Amino acid sequence: MRAKSTLLALGALSLSASLFACESMLGFDEFTYSTGTAGAAGASQAGAAGAAGQAAGAGGVATAGAAGDGGGAGAGAAGEAGAAGQAGAGGADDCPPGVVTGEDGREQRRVREPGVGCFSIDTQEVSRGAYQKFLDAQPPFNLSLQSTACQSNLELKPDAACVAGSKTTGDLQQNPVVCVDWCDAAAYCKWAGKRLCKGSHADFAEAGKSEWYAACSNEGVNVYPYGSKSKPSACNTGCTTSPCPTDPVGSRPDCVSARGVADLSGNVAEWVDECETSAGLEDLCRARGGSFKDSDGDAACDLSDAPKRGTRDASRGFRCCDD
Numbered sequence: 001m002r003a004k005s006t007l008l009a010l011g012a013l014s015l016s017a018s019l020f021a022c023e024s025m026l027g028f029d030e031f032t033y034s035t036g037t038a039g040a041a042g043a044s045q046a047g048a049a050g051a052a053g054q055a056a057g058a059g060g061v062a063t064a065g066a067a068g069d070g071g072g073a074g075a076g077a078a079g080e081a082g083a084a085g086q087a088g089a090g091g092a093d094d095c096p097p098g099v100v101t102g103e104d105g106r107e108q109r110r111v112r113e114p115g116v117g118c119f120s121i122d123t124q125e126v127s128r129g130a131y132q133k134f135l136d137a138q139p140p141f142n143l144s145l146q147s148t149a150c151q152s153n154l155e156l157k158p159d160a161a162c163v164a165g166s167k168t169t170g171d172l173q174q175n176p177v178v179c180v181d182w183c184d185a186a187a188y189c190k191w192a193g194k195r196l197c198k199g200s201h202a203d204f205a206e207a208g209k210s211e212w213y214a215a216c217s218n219e220g221v222n223v224y225p226y227g228s229k230s231k232p233s234a235c236n237t238g239c240t241t242s243p244c245p246t247d248p249v250g251s252r253p254d255c256v257s258a259r260g261v262a263d264l265s266g267n268v269a270e271w272v273d274e275c276e277t278s279a280g281l282e283d284l285c286r287a288r289g290g291s292f293k294d295s296d297g298d299a300a301c302d303l304s305d306a307p308k309r310g311t312r313d314a315s316r317g318f319r320c321c322d323d
């Protein structure tokens, strides 16, 4: 069930440092979630965390949503001019564009997708270095801020034995964090003033019901983030040795979506807020896009695994979204 590959005229958008699409068919209120956990509560709770100083400056993303463009808070002047133009052309003034860089160095692209509405998505997977800043933060993340399903998650560190079995290339700190469970990922995003990408567990391959899928597939148009046909060398996929290494995040220039989001195919599979239930660590939650272990052809936008919320794996990490 893969979308047909009719690439829309988005080439110009992909060249802009600040990207914006504004042809929404459905209102955001028509988007339904499978859970009401961290994602659903993200906006208000992230704001609270930021107010409490927990974000420690990493929550700059919140400013992206401010009406009046905000100029992207000074993040990339050249791109902002283009973004402003796109917004005007699209006629949608309720979804101001912006490129925002948090303290964790994770740049977000603000996009609007039919059926999903306005949201921002990290252009890169969260790195080991960024996650370490979260672990080192003072004051530490308040575990009680976790969603109900994560109240028994008392440890935010990646599993040490799992990490010991992982392999990297290049700068260790620029490789994606792995061996974290869903709750750890959700906690990081909340600390950074963001949230996990939202969607439906059942309809994970419908662009109108999954932020991650919408971003990867360019609104359901592409099979892979970079286009309609598999490009074996584009992304970190198809490794057959063991253990297979991750690449530094964003290091493959051909592994980018139409809107400039990197590594949506391969490198590490990514936790999203698409859980079947919201009871606890046994819930099945989705991890998207495959990893270095999946074949080039398999690691498409509709590839999804459904591991338990509390599990960790050396091939699984995450990225954050925001409203």
Ligand SMILES: [Ca+2]
Binding pocket: 153, 154, 155, 156, 157, 181, 183, 184
């Ligand atoms: Ca944990």
Ligand SMILES: [Ca+2]
Binding pocket: 125, 263, 264, 265, 266, 267, 268, 269, 270, 288, 289, 290
């Ligand atoms: Ca990935």
